Amino acid sequence: MTNHWIDIRNADCVLIIGSNAAENHPISFKWVERAMEAGAKLIHVDPRFTRTSSKADIYAPLRSGTDIAFVGGMINYVLNDMKQNPQNYNMDYVKQYTNAALIVDPGFTFHEGLFGEVKDSKYSAAARATWKYADKTTPATDPTLRNPNCVFQLLKKHFSRYDVDTVGNITGTPKDVYLEVCRTYAATGQKGKAGTLMYAMGATQHTYGTQNIRAYGILQLLLGNMGVAGGGINALRGTSNVQGSTDMCLLAHILPGYLAIPKEGDTNLEAYLNRARPATITPQGLAGDKSANWWGNYKKYIVSLLKAWYGNAATRANDFGFNYLPKCDPGVNYTHIGMFEAMGQGKIKGLWAWGQNPASGGPNSNGEREALGNLDWLVSADIWLNETAEFWKRPGVNPANIKTEVFVLPVACSYEKEGSITNSGRWAQWRYKAVDPPGEAMPDLEAMNLVMLKLKELYQADSAAPARDAVTNLDWNYGAHITADAVAREINGYDLTTGKLMASFGALKDDGTTTSGNWLYCNMYTEEAGNKAKKTDPIDAHPKQIGLYSNWAWCWPVNRRIIYNRASVDLNGKPFDSEHPVILNYAADTKWQGDVPDGGWPPINQAAAGEKYLPFIMKPEGVARLWGYGLAEGPVPEVYEPWESPLDKNLMSQTKTDPCSFVGSFMNNRGTPERFPYVGTTYRCTEHWQTGIMTRNLPWLVELMPEMYVEMGEELASEKGINNGDRVIVSSARGDIAAVAVVTKRFRPLQVAGKTIHQIGVIWHFGYSGMATGDSGNILTPHVGDANTTIPEYKTFLCNVRRA
């Protein structure tokens, strides 16, 4: 989240698209309702009418997988309306704080859904080069936004194709509802008004999921909703600590603090930095003339990280141990899908499932369960015996035929151990242990420590072990009993000269004299204030009480509650929204009041020439990007059909599916609309959690949602002779599941490209382990992934249904 949970209450309009916030983030709804009490409108865009929709002023249905068309049309609406009614928009924001005015490479092309040449699911380097500014370091601007090669005009041109009728034809959203959504949300473009955009998996789990989010970004920037209170793009993170685990590099492409993972070509630290560290771009002709390019500090962060990991073994001479880090091979996909593809091909020998249940949660369960059988060994460190740990005795297989050796490590659950979690709003909060774990179960951290100590011992003993130094030189110094406190301090980092905790990342050095396990968390644990994640001061000290509660917990970076907050004030430092200012009252002596500013510099108009800092300090050009730079499929989102689509062509272009998406081949059949005419989607319900192993074992929750179910509209049900509550079989090209049919008016057929499209909703909370069992929705989902992240396309596939 760029903002945070409580801040939702400051919104004038809440757009929930690609999330079922009421069901999956119930607490968020407290704040949505606060906003509504104060007059905010709530819009929900979802293929199905959910408990979120039930609270919405406007509910807009859409065909699953068509968000780019939907939001692209909104962008088009805003761009057109801006021309007619510029007074209704914050044009200063658009011109000064985004790259709207920047001139793009004239070589840029767009033809039939493609932004240049694609080979092997990749755009050519030549194509990618044209997506950039004409001048790569000091781009020119056109403050009038009229230059046909400026970002604004290119956007207009691109999205002019997204007219209401075309969009409606793709999404199936009724036109009147769609226009009402556009009008209502565009009203947040007014200076002083804010619209927040809440999304989650409905947006991301598509082959073009990242581009969905890009589209949201463009919309929010055009409306001046970034950096302001009640605005932002708010990813409702999944588990209570999924934000924290991403910060700490849960994903395959990053190191802690979103530092890039080293690749094969990064032969030394310098090479790595040259690739990963962005060069400063200074736009010409904007009011702001200085780009902070915060990522310019890359080296300080990576060196401090290496020092934290390798201690004295990290020296200037050995590039601070840079080469101890493993390097990614080119052309290998290290994500979940890639890993299971490799497992299916027998390339992976062992798997450690630490608090994960891929046998049920991963896409194409039949394939992934089969792939697990190719392993020599599997370790499940978990609080329950889940489907993964029991994959060898799943229904329909003979355990004798499975050779994988399975180990189970019982670990403590969240109430049985201490540590921090980082919530969606980036707040790190300390949790204390409430009860002792049962039996042999121990906190994950302790289990990991014991494993690591044993590994070090084994590596020490084996002089021929590969990459031996990378393990033996690790500064693993927690002793026999590790504490969360020790790890938290290490993550914050030390000044090696004084031995004291670092005060903040501003002081980290690239000479090996400082350490920090994660630069973003540097400032959480200081000598003066101690562990700030433990702070619980319930007073909102902000002068206008916008709900920051800055002394409750601690938030990265440096306790800044709303990031990009320098975009919430005009060039003179005056807040656009005087009721809900984020930062305010800049004075030379007292500086800013309110939130921790995104760099404490004076307002642009008060600063000296050459010191007029642009607001978006994490971007090399200092302004926000309406025009993307680095994504796989091009600089602006474009409509593609899902990998399995009910249409025979993309209504917008000749390119049917995302040209760069990842398509698996292990047991991954593709369905056709002839055999599987309905659009399937998977989602959650309030009552169950994920693969369900944590909730299907709790009788009170099983009572609420006892069985695997699927939802469908009354029209489809009557076509198929299915009554509410009947048992049905839903099938895809990958498998069949049995479920109870919930037949409801909440799913309505949509008119798309002249056809009637029915959608079927499937939960994925069931499996064969635990107390209440049933088929997993993931038996249906395909092994294909997003072009940038390879997040599986769980949200759209083709299926069929019949009475059981």
Place this chain on the structure above:
Amino acid sequence: MRQLRQSLPTGTFVLGCLVILGLIPIVIRYLNGLGAISNLSDGRPWGFWISFDLYCGVALAAGGFTLAGVVYIFGREKYHSVARPAILTAFLGYLLVILALLVDLGQPWYIWHAMIYWNIHSPLFEVAICVMTYTLVLALEFSPAVFERLSELNLPVIRRFNWHIPLRIIRAIQIPLVIAGIVLSTLHQSSLGSMLLMMPHTLHPLWYTPVLPLLFLLSAISVGPAMVIFESTLSTRAFGHELAIDVLSGLGRAIPYILGLYLLLKLVDLLVAGELGLIFTAYPINLLWWTEVIIGVVTPIILLSRPAIRQSRRGVFWSSVLVIFGLVLNRFNVSMLALGMRPGFTYFPHWMEVAISVALVADALLVIWLSYRFLHIAEHGEAVAE
């Protein structure tokens, strides 16, 4: 007498079987709960037992206080011959109500809580206190029959006791006892109606009225003589004696007056409440109302108003059967059929529910049989056969 010897052994055997059959569900109830032997549910917490055992049982035992009143207070000695059997059946009737409650109540051994934790606002509390006290009164009223017999017996220890002392005491307080019985009956017969006053929204408006208590009382009084006619006809047949026809027709003569008053009150009440139209519109529930009124009220009024019918044993008997039927249907209507259920529930009595009630009735019949055999029940009125 010959008839008696031949018929009763098979009769008692059948009754005995029914009693045993009723014991099985009772055992199950104490092991597995009421849900295991009944179709009662949260939506229909009161079912067959309350309607039959309590509501019908108490009303059908009304012969006791009506006859006691007629004989002892109004001094109609003519009916003396049927008073004692009436009191006996009433006494047994009330015992059965209490026995049935021991199955029906959730906490049967706390039944005495009703005596120590008083909720004087509760009509059920009043019913409970009255029923308990009245059962005692009935026991006392009936006790002379026992004492008389005991005094005649030449048995070892019993012989030593002078049974005339308690007899004399009872005779001395007989009139206060009878008055107490009438007062208690008036109160609880009507309070059974008051109990339903608590259900203004669940009891159908065709039956719900603030004057329910009065209607209950009147219908109970009217069924008193009818029950006496019914029982004595059957018992005399079974035991081979005959009742004087003028006793029967005399009892029958009173019925039309009471029923007439009852019917008038029922109609006027609906009229005043502006709900008279419901008897035509509230289909299908109005069919129950019509059945109750036509068969159980109007027809007996007509029949028993005709001397010819009153003079025929069969005529009086069958008219009484109609009155009883009407009352039973009325009690079932108000306590079950016309009482709304919670949404989504259905109810049809489980066979075990019925079995328990049948067993209790069989119990009573057995006791009556024993009483006739061993006590002087009917000898007062052993009229000569016509």
Place this chain on the structure above:
Amino acid sequence: MSKGTLYDATKCIGCRACQVACKQWNELPAEKTTNSGTYENPPKMTAYTFTKINFTELEHNGKFQWVFNKQQCMHCQEPGCAEACIVGALVKTEGGPVTYDEGKCIGCRYCMVACPFGIPNFEWDKPLPWIRKCTFCADRQGAGLKPACVTTCPTGALTFGERDELIAEAQRRIAEHPDKYVNHIYGVQEVGGTSWLYLSPVPFEEIGFPTLPSAPVTINAERAMAAVPPVLVGVAAAMAGIYWLVQRQQKIGQKAGEEEKQKEKVK
């Protein structure tokens, strides 16, 4: 000083955390359920489920709606259950809750029949069953806590407080958003008022609330019970009087009869 809870259906997201919290606090077992084509479960309130969210799909003002509503004991101001209870096991306390004392209850189930909302439930599967219903968490209230369901409610659909203040708050909400609510606070008037109050976006009868007048269900029974002492005295006196009259007449009659006989003899 009487507590109440305001349930605002426009704020309820049907998450049913309240249902679970209630079971947790009251240590109620889970029921064995099946999916019958709805999110609603258990299908009905029972002795082991004191509160339940109902889900209704309906069309109102031309707009499709999915409305949730929470059911539990309403804690009536003039509770039928308490008036009915033979032993006074159910009692309306001054603080608001209608409490139940299982040390007194005999299991007659009159309370179940007498409740206009169909709330008290029975342990049909136990040999010695008790009545069970929402306690308004009287035990928690006694310790200065809010009811478990209120504490757990994530959205603020449940507000606990002084009943009067809640009514004022409900009126304020209706006045502020007349478009969002029907102009009716359920529980202010119904059957003499209830401690639990409801706001709804659609007419209450459309989401399964019984339409009830403001008269308490208890009034007719109360009147009848008030007549008991006079009836008792009256009937006793009347009977004694009749007895006396009848006896007198009979004596006169006897005398007359004897005189007649004597006369006959004389003749």
